[in-house]
Amino acid sequence: MPFPLSIEAPDGVLAGLYSRELSELSGIETSSPLTLILASGVVSLAGGSVRENPVFVDFVGGTLGFRRVYGGGRHSEGVARACFGRMKAPVIFDGTAGLGRDAFILAALGARVHLFERNPVVRLLLRDGLRRGRDSDIPEVREITSAGMRLEEAPSVIAYNGDVIPDTVYLDPMYPERKKSALVKKEMRIFHELVGQDQDREEYLKAVLDADYRKTVMKLPKWADIMHPERVNTVVATKNHRFVVYASRSQGKSETGE
Numbered sequence: 001m002p003f004p005l006s007i008e009a010p011d012g013v014l015a016g017l018y019s020r021e022l023s024e025l026s027g028i029e030t031s032s033p034l035t036l037i038l039a040s041g042v043v044s045l046a047g048g049s050v051r052e053n054p055v056f057v058d059f060v061g062g063t064l065g066f067r068r069v070y071g072g073g074r075h076s077e078g079v080a081r082a083c084f085g086r087m088k089a090p091v092i093f094d095g096t097a098g099l100g101r102d103a104f105i106l107a108a109l110g111a112r113v114h115l116f117e118r119n120p121v122v123r124l125l126l127r128d129g130l131r132r133g134r135d136s137d138i139p140e141v142r143e144i145t146s147a148g149m150r151l152e153e154a155p156s157v158i159a160y161n162g163d164v165i166p167d168t169v170y171l172d173p174m175y176p177e178r179k180k181s182a183l184v185k186k187e188m189r190i191f192h193e194l195v196g197q198d199q200d201r202e203e204y205l206k207a208v209l210d211a212d213y214r215k216t217v218m219k220l221p222k223w224a225d226i227m228h229p230e231r232v233n234t235v236v237a238t239k240n241h242r243f244v245v246y247a248s249r250s251q252g253k254s255e256t257g258e
């Protein structure tokens with residue numbers, strides 16, 4: 001049974017700042033009761049029973065803060081190995097931006113990342129995370145989020161009609177969770193309940209491959225089948241995932257910057 005998204009906005013400044021985005025959220029339904037909360041300078045999403053673990057985009061602290069300080073470089077982050085190849089500062093279209101974690105890692109390593117996200121609630125969480133990142137008192141976070149990350153108005157790479165031509169298009173659609181649900185972190189469960197499964201992942205990949213960008217990267221869980229194997233250039237494997245690198249049809253495999 002679907003539940004309408006509820007919205008609580010005790011922070012009037014944020015409510016004013018995001019009035020346009022909030023007006024686009026009426027009518028959104030989710031598979032469990034979820035509440036969007038605008039409070040104390042942060043936009044977050046909470047589940048009915050797990051209000052103490054709301055989801056919000058955090059480019060300053062949390063896991064990303066830790067990875068920025070202690071994380072690996074271009075060669076040890078699987079997503080960067082796949083999306084950069086030998087390029088030093090690629091322009092990357094992140095076609096499934098989600099909570100912006102991969103986009104932040106790529107931008108922190110020198111890429112210019114354009115973020116595309118079709119879910120309006122996730123887009124608002126991202127917009128708010130970027131705003132806080134750009135206001136951060138950590139200069140590096142300000143630089144990464146303002147110079148390296150741009151949230152596009154177009155909901156997907158296919159709908160984009162701007163002038164920028166990316167070196168790499170990166171896709172990380174949602175796959176069904178294979179682990180027992182108790183093992184999935186609570187905040188990820190809320191995110192899953194909001195966006196559901198990206199059942200159209202194959203169509204999205206096909207549309208991007210048909211558009212024939214220089215290089216396309218698709219992240220898959222280890223157990224998932226590789227789609228369009230005839231176009232695969234290389235595969236970067238990590239503990240739980242595979243990053244499948246597809247070559248451009250017209251430019252050939254040498255052009256992917258591997």
Ligand SMILES: C[S@@+](CC[C@H](N)C(=O)[O-])C[C@H]1O[C@@H](n2cnc3c(N)ncnc32)[C@H](O)[C@@H]1O
Nearest residue numbers: 096097098099100101102117118119156172174
């Ligand atoms: C698994 S999450 C991505 C996580 C992200 N890589 C991160 O690091 O936070 C997938 C996201 O892609 C979005 N998405 C899936 N298919 C899409 C499409 N065709 N166009 C735009 N966004 C899409 C979903 O709404 C969801 O937020």
